[in-house]
Amino acid sequence: MDVPQEPRWLDPEESQAWTALASTLIRLPSALDAQLRRDAGISHFEYQVLAKLSQVPGRTLRMSALATLTEGSLPRLSQVVARLERRGWVHRTPDPEDGRYTLAVLTDEGGTKLAEAAPGHVAEVRRLVFDPLTKAQSRQLREIGRRVMHAIDPGDRSLDG
Numbered sequence: 001m002d003v004p005q006e007p008r009w010l011d012p013e014e015s016q017a018w019t020a021l022a023s024t025l026i027r028l029p030s031a032l033d034a035q036l037r038r039d040a041g042i043s044h045f046e047y048q049v050l051a052k053l054s055q056v057p058g059r060t061l062r063m064s065a066l067a068t069l070t071e072g073s074l075p076r077l078s079q080v081v082a083r084l085e086r087r088g089w090v091h092r093t094p095d096p097e098d099g100r101y102t103l104a105v106l107t108d109e110g111g112t113k114l115a116e117a118a119p120g121h122v123a124e125v126r127r128l129v130f131d132p133l134t135k136a137q138s139r140q141l142r143e144i145g146r147r148v149m150h151a152i153d154p155g156d157r158s159l160d161g
Contacts, residue, residue: 028128035124040117045072046080047121050089050114053106060105062095069158089113 010018033044040047052069053059061069067077081104084090089110095101106114130138149156 031128032121032124036117036121039120040113042113042117043080045070045076046084047114047117049077049080049084049104050106050110050117053090053104054111054114058105059111060103063092063102063104066104084110087113 029044036042036044036047042050048070049066052066053061063077063081064074066081067074070077072080081090081092085092087109089107091105091107093103093105095103129141133141146160149158
């Protein structure tokens with residue numbers, strides 16, 4: 001017969017660390033979204049879609065790959081890409097290699113929009129995340145993020161390097 005194990009409760013220091021992290025996970029995306037909406041008229045998720053497309057050869061990705069890279073569901077991504085498409089910043093086309101897939105393509109206008117939004121976004125990331133930290137703390141934050149992401153998804157290599 002299996003004896004139920006006592007839960008491994010957080011000690012006071014771990015509890016404080018968890019509370020700080022959980023608060024950051026909730027409030028940082030909202031703060032970044034507010035800055036982008038105010039200064040560029042786009043959401044943080046829309047910015048991420050444009051940014052991810054700008055970082056790949058041909059500025060083109062399958063929608064399924066883009067959903068993975070932006071940490072969004074395919075239905076959510078489809079709605080956002082439709083909105084970006086109406087603005088002329090992205091267009092969708094069937095994948096010529098396999099018509100079952102749809103490609104998202106960053107347009108020149110989308111690249112321009114991203115270039116206009118990026119300086120304000122980077123300034124806000126710097127202000128909220130990096131300015132309060134020392135260089136050593138920034139390196140620790142990077143390592144902490146990598147370790148936590150490895151625990152969440154051991155196969156994810158997006159933070160390596």
